Amino acid sequence: MAIKVKIERSSDGSYWGTTQNVPGVIASDGESINEMKDNLREAVELYLETAKDHDKETYEAYKKGFEFEYDVDISEIFNIFEVINKSVFAKSIGVNPSLFRQYTTSKKQTYISEKRAQEIEDGLHKLGKELLSIKL
The missing domain is CATH 3.30.160 (Double Stranded RNA Binding Domain)
Structure with a gap:
């Protein structure tokens, strides 16, 4: 459960x-x-x-x-994982970096559609899978 x-x-x-x-x-x-x-x-x-x-x-x-x-919260995830560059991540999922920074700034909460939130979540999961596949 x-x-x-x-x-x-x-x-x-x-x-x-x-x-x-x-x-x-x-x-x-x-x-x-x-x-x-x-x-x-x-x-x-x-x-x-x-x-x-x-x-x-x-x-x-x-x-x-x-x-x-x-x-x-989307505004928190990039504060928690500061190692992820917001602009580069935004480009990797096809989102305008300026708009993405608005989504992830906790000072001013910008509306984010459910579809866009899912795209961001999917991008994060894809990044996680790619990182897990690395062998050093």
Whole structure:
């Protein structure tokens, strides 16, 4: 079963993850995304141990295991992964770099259609697959 998690970057550079579809809110932080993910997994496991006695429905829903599904706002993803050049990425998916910068600037949120958001997500997934295929 999937546990949806919203990831945000704090002004001090640390990362926050909060669950979106578990009763109550489970949150964790870390100096890196991986540290935040590890801390969140531990927090969810502790929560489920408590749920065994106090919230049977939640315990039953997740007792066989769970996967995290991470949700990152488009304006945040390029702050979190600063190594990705916005202009070059925009060109690679066929989006005007100036418009793309507007999408990814958190100061002024520009409307982004569902279709365009899907194109960006697909481009990110394609980049991830390409990176995973590299052997050094």
